[in-house]
Amino acid sequence: MNIALITESIATLLGGVVLTLELTILSLLIGFVLSVPLAFLRASRSPWLSWPVLAYTYVFRGTPLLVQLFLIYYGLGQLAVVRESVLWLLFRDPFYCALLAFSLNSAAYTIEVFRGGIQSVPPGLVEAAQAIGLSPTKIRLRIVFPLAFRTVLPSYANEVVGMIKASSLASTVTLLEITGLARKLVSETFAPYEVFVAAGAIYLALTFLASRLFNLIELHLAGVPPDKARRPWLLKLRQAR
Amino acid sequence: MQTAIDLHSDAPHRGPAVATASLRAENVHKTLGTHPVLRGVSLAAYPHEVISVLGASGSGKSTLLRCLNLLEVPDSGDIWFRNEKLDIRPAAGRDGARIGDARQARRVRASLGMVFQSFNLWPHKTALENVMEGPVHVRGLARRTAVECAKHYLRKVGLIERRDHYPRHLSGGQQQRVAIARALAMEPEVLLFDEPTSALDPELTGEVLRTIRSLAEEGRTMILVTHELSFAREVSSRVAFMQGGRIEEEGPPEEVLSRPASAGLRRFLDPAC
Amino acid sequence: MGGFQEQFLRGLETTVLVAAISGAFGMLVGLAGAAAKLSRFRALRMIADAYTTIVRGVPELLVILLVYFGGTTALTALVGSYVEVSALWAGVFSLTVVFGAYATEIFRGAIQAIPRGQTEAALSIGLAPWQTWLLVILPQMARIALPALCNLWISLLKDTSLISIVGLSDIMRIAVVGAGSMRDPLTFYLAASALYLMLTSVSLLTFRLVERRLLAPVH
Numbered sequence: 001m002n003i004a005l006i007t008e009s010i011a012t013l014l015g016g017v018v019l020t021l022e023l024t025i026l027s028l029l030i031g032f033v034l035s036v037p038l039a040f041l042r043a044s045r046s047p048w049l050s051w052p053v054l055a056y057t058y059v060f061r062g063t064p065l066l067v068q069l070f071l072i073y074y075g076l077g078q079l080a081v082v083r084e085s086v087l088w089l090l091f092r093d094p095f096y097c098a099l100l101a102f103s104l105n106s107a108a109y110t111i112e113v114f115r116g117g118i119q120s121v122p123p124g125l126v127e128a129a130q131a132i133g134l135s136p137t138k139i140r141l142r143i144v145f146p147l148a149f150r151t152v153l154p155s156y157a158n159e160v161v162g163m164i165k166a167s168s169l170a171s172t173v174t175l176l177e178i179t180g181l182a183r184k185l186v187s188e189t190f191a192p193y194e195v196f197v198a199a200g201a202i203y204l205a206l207t208f209l210a211s212r213l214f215n216l217i218e219l220h221l222a223g224v225p226p227d228k229a230r231r232p233w234l235l236k237l238r239q240a241r
Numbered sequence: 242m243q244t245a246i247d248l249h250s251d252a253p254h255r256g257p258a259v260a261t262a263s264l265r266a267e268n269v270h271k272t273l274g275t276h277p278v279l280r281g282v283s284l285a286a287y288p289h290e291v292i293s294v295l296g297a298s299g300s301g302k303s304t305l306l307r308c309l310n311l312l313e314v315p316d317s318g319d320i321w322f323r324n325e326k327l328d329i330r331p332a333a334g335r336d337g338a339r340i341g342d343a344r345q346a347r348r349v350r351a352s353l354g355m356v357f358q359s360f361n362l363w364p365h366k367t368a369l370e371n372v373m374e375g376p377v378h379v380r381g382l383a384r385r386t387a388v389e390c391a392k393h394y395l396r397k398v399g400l401i402e403r404r405d406h407y408p409r410h411l412s413g414g415q416q417q418r419v420a421i422a423r424a425l426a427m428e429p430e431v432l433l434f435d436e437p438t439s440a441l442d443p444e445l446t447g448e449v450l451r452t453i454r455s456l457a458e459e460g461r462t463m464i465l466v467t468h469e470l471s472f473a474r475e476v477s478s479r480v481a482f483m484q485g486g487r488i489e490e491e492g493p494p495e496e497v498l499s500r501p502a503s504a505g506l507r508r509f510l511d512p513a514c
Numbered sequence: 515m516g517g518f519q520e521q522f523l524r525g526l527e528t529t530v531l532v533a534a535i536s537g538a539f540g541m542l543v544g545l546a547g548a549a550a551k552l553s554r555f556r557a558l559r560m561i562a563d564a565y566t567t568i569v570r571g572v573p574e575l576l577v578i579l580l581v582y583f584g585g586t587t588a589l590t591a592l593v594g595s596y597v598e599v600s601a602l603w604a605g606v607f608s609l610t611v612v613f614g615a616y617a618t619e620i621f622r623g624a625i626q627a628i629p630r631g632q633t634e635a636a637l638s639i640g641l642a643p644w645q646t647w648l649l650v651i652l653p654q655m656a657r658i659a660l661p662a663l664c665n666l667w668i669s670l671l672k673d674t675s676l677i678s679i680v681g682l683s684d685i686m687r688i689a690v691v692g693a694g695s696m697r698d699p700l701t702f703y704l705a706a707s708a709l710y711l712m713l714t715s716v717s718l719l720t721f722r723l724v725e726r727r728l729l730a731p732v733h
Contacts, residue, residue, distance in 0.1 A: 014593060062668070062714035063707045064675035074699035127312050127418075128361035132375040132427055135349030136343075142378065146365050159612065161571070172679060179576060190612035192583035200580070207571040221365075223648045 009198035012185055016178040017202065023167045023177060026099055028160060031106030038062050038107065039148075053111065060108030065166055070106055073097040073173045094173040095208060100169075106163050113155045117148030144147035150221050157214035161207045168203075178202055261324050262287050262352065263462045264431045269308055269318035271301075272337070278304045279315070280486035281354035286431060289460045293473035293494070297509060300465045303358075305483070306435050309464065310353045311346050314338045323430070351379050354424030358436040360416040362408040368395060368419045369404040375427045394422040396454050414445035418452055425456075431455065434465040443465045470510070474498050482506045518692045518702070525688035526709055530675050532602060532684065536609035537667060543610060543618025551622045562618060569615035575676050578608040582680040605677030609670060616666050624659035625651060657728050664721035668714050675710070685709050 042053040060068065075085050076082045090096040121144050129139045149156070171180035182199040186192045262285035271279040278301045286292050294302045307313040309320060311327065316337050320327040327342030327349060340346045347444040351502055362371050372391035376382045382390060395401045398418040400411075408416050417437055424432060434453065436448040450472050457463060457476040473480055474494045481491040490497050501507045550562035567575065582604035589597040628651060636646040678686035689706035693699035 046575070059707075059711060063685065063710045064672040065705055066675045066678075067689070067706050067710060070690070070693075070699065071703040074693060075703055077665060078698070078700045092368045122361075124357060124359055124361040124592070125363055128355075128357060128363070128423075129351055129374075130312060131310060131353070131355035131357075132423070133347040133349075134374070135347060135378075138378050142374070143363055147363070150365060165571075165573040166577045169676075171575070179573065179579075182576075183579065186579075186583060192580065196576055196580040200576055203569060203573055203576065204571040223543055 002191065004205045005191055005194040006198045006201075009185060009189075009191075009195045010201060013178050013181050013195075013199055013202055015170075016176055016181040017206070019170075019175060019177040019180075020164070020167050021169055023095075023098060023102060023175075024160075024164050027102035027106050027167070028237070030099070030103035031110050031163075034107040035110035035114055036145065038090070039111045039118055039131055042111055043118040057108040057111050061112070065101065065105050065185060066169055066172065069098060069101040069169055072101045078214055081238055090175075093101070094175050096171075098170040099174060102166065104162065105166070106159065107202060109159050109162070110156070110172055113152050113159060114145075116155070117150075117152035120151050130214050153214060153218050153221070157211055157218075159212050160214065164210060165203065213228045248514070250264065253460055263323060264464070265321040266305065266309060266315075267319040267321065269315040269320070271304055271308060271313060271315050273304070273313075277507075281318070282483075282486070282488055284464075284481060284491075285450055286462055286464050288462055290401070290479060291457045291461075291463045291477045293466075293480045294464065294466045294483060295470070295473060295480055295509070300387040300483040301486040302483045303435050305464050306355075306433050306464060309433060310350050310355055311340055311385065312355075314340055318511045321420050322352065325349070347379075351375070351427055352430045352513055354427055354429035354432045356417070356420050356432065356437050358439050360408070360413070360420045360440070362416050364408050367405050368400060368411065369406055370418055370421075372406070372423045373427045375423065380427065389424055391422070394425045395419070397425065398422045399448075412445060413441045414448045417441065417449045421449075421452055421456075421506065430459055430461045430462060434463065434467070436466050436468065439468060452499065470498070482509065484509075516692075517698055518688065518696070520694070521688045522685065522705065522709065525683060526713075528602070528682065529671070529684040529709075530713070531684075532605055532609070532677065532682065533667075533671050535606050536613055536674075537670055538604070539610040540613025540670070543614025544621050547614060547618030548621035548625060552615055552625060559596040566615045566618050569612055570619075574608070574612050574673050575679065577612055577675050578605060578680060581608045581611075590654075601677060601680045601682040604680060605674065605682050606729050609673055609677075612673065613666065613670050617663070620659050620662045620666065621655060623662075624655040625656050648707060660721065660725055660728065664718065664725075667721075668717055671713050671717065672710065677694050 038053050038056075041049045042057070044050050072091070076097070077088075082088055082091060088197060091100070123145060125147065126139060129143045134142070167177060168179035170177050171183055174180070176184065178199050184193050184196045189195060251264075254407045265285035266282075267283050269279050269282045270277070271302070276482065280301075280337040282304065282305055284292070284294075285493040290294045294305065296302045304313055308315045311320070311329075314329055314332075314337065320329070325345075328343070328345055329338050330416065331337075355425050362368075363374070366374065369388070369391050372394055373384075373387045376390045377384060377386035380387075392401060392404065394419065398421055400415055400418055400422070403411060403415060403419075408419070411419065420438075438449050441449065444468070450469065453463075453465070454472075454476050465473070479492065479495050480497050482503070482505070484503075489503045489505050497506070498510065501510055547562050547565065550558040551566075553562075555557055582599055582601065585599040585604055585607075586597065589599060607703065632650055633646055634655065636650040637643070674682075674684055675686035678684050678690065681687070685706050689702040693702040696702065
């Protein structure tokens, strides 16, 4: 194996990091925004609210992301409604197709993660909020969700790492993120080992950083005794906002 | 709306000038699962009264308290807050009832401070934030005012120094006092205590009982579900003894507790006999 | 669908075959990995740690590409003339490596969840260490690990679709070919989705049943 070639490849592939991160972070954000309300519906006791969401998560978690991506990238254009609407400006572009597929997929997993958290919140804490007359929306946003999020943080961290890795599928719809660039580089250099190992190293660094970040958040939320840190930085951030 | 002089038999010891109960349950029935927990309970708390509800576990006293602020919705019967009847409707498609007017329920709950057996402090908020939550998000106070309000009540329960501690760094007794401050910060009409010392180690009950006693001495209207007999005798203006989902005896503590009329209360007071 | 039904059926076979072989080998790798992680030897623990950390931190697609294209280059260099690794075996190898890494963590966690007293009790009645493993640790570990293994198996089923990118004729590949030749991607990818959904549903149901069987005698 050629070490010089690996370092050279890393330098080239770093050009794809921006697109990988863009896809990952945007998908996670959209997935998060979608999943919070849907997770509450999913956790609802009423089957009318819960089952449609279950159907969504079941289908998206039960089929490969690659199929979902191809369905959107190749299939959407087949629908006249899409092709003749403004949406076509977006979904002609592989970037937005990948973004849509990744967001919907990530939302499906995140919904189930959050649902678990929501259902694990002790009912007494909700009753205490009802007893002071807090509105249902505020109870969800200020009491239930923050507590649920804390409980499922390790699982959510896995989802984030999973999304970084899943973004590599964007290379199959011509996007030149890390894996896309790597495949292009291999076809030019015929040095698959060096190039793919280099790509692997970059992914490893990204996933490592992501898990580290979540470890830190977890430690902060687990709470350093207040005499040692009167105000965790996260709270400061929250209050500054 | 009820405006006439209240002649209800449940209020034998109200002062003559007081016409309307702060909080009243009328003929409340409640079945949990298949078990009838409340079988026609009426109870009224008049301003400045301290009512202790006594009874063995399973007698329905906690359920009664939870019905008063609609954490449990009575299957039948009425709950009155001052002269306003709470909107309770039959539930569609199942037995029991549901809250008819969610806004009214919220507004009334905000006027009824509830203290739970297991404290139920929110673990992701500091003591101060726990107490501030209601003032900011229900009463709509400005943050600065709410902080002052929260600090005032934390000082009152003797925990101002612990305001930045999270619940897990507080002892059980301290947590319960924060929970009392949280209820007080809503400046409620009536305080409801659901076995406030039952989850505490014996050496920690004293501090909580002292806090509750000082509230009673301020003349607050309170309904207290408790196992602490001697405490109930000391602070209450009235005690109610519950058994099998009904109020068996009710009256001033010295009368009821010294000369129990029913066999049930006699057994409860002196299990040895 | 113009005769593609039969091809889909063969694709289904391939998908199941690849998943089953990778899953079986992956279980063995996972058991070995867990044993290594819990071993007394530091070197073994470090190797196992490096293995799971690297594999779980890298996209599955990249592992497949590396094994397939890297394997071809290596074999070609070895033999002296162009030899192409079969997509099937490159895929099986890659997914075994991936499955094994996750299975290692699942088994390690499950073994550690078994109270220490269990081993001590087994040794105290005179069972040999290998008997302790076979009769006491493994059965309990299987129960604890089952739900996580079910999820892992479903991931594996779905990950097989990635091998189509290097040419394996699985469900996904048939869908791609059909979508292209019949100019009807919607139908073909929806058909593929339905097949995958059927596989994951059958898997879930089977695991449910097994779980009920396994868990029944405990209580």
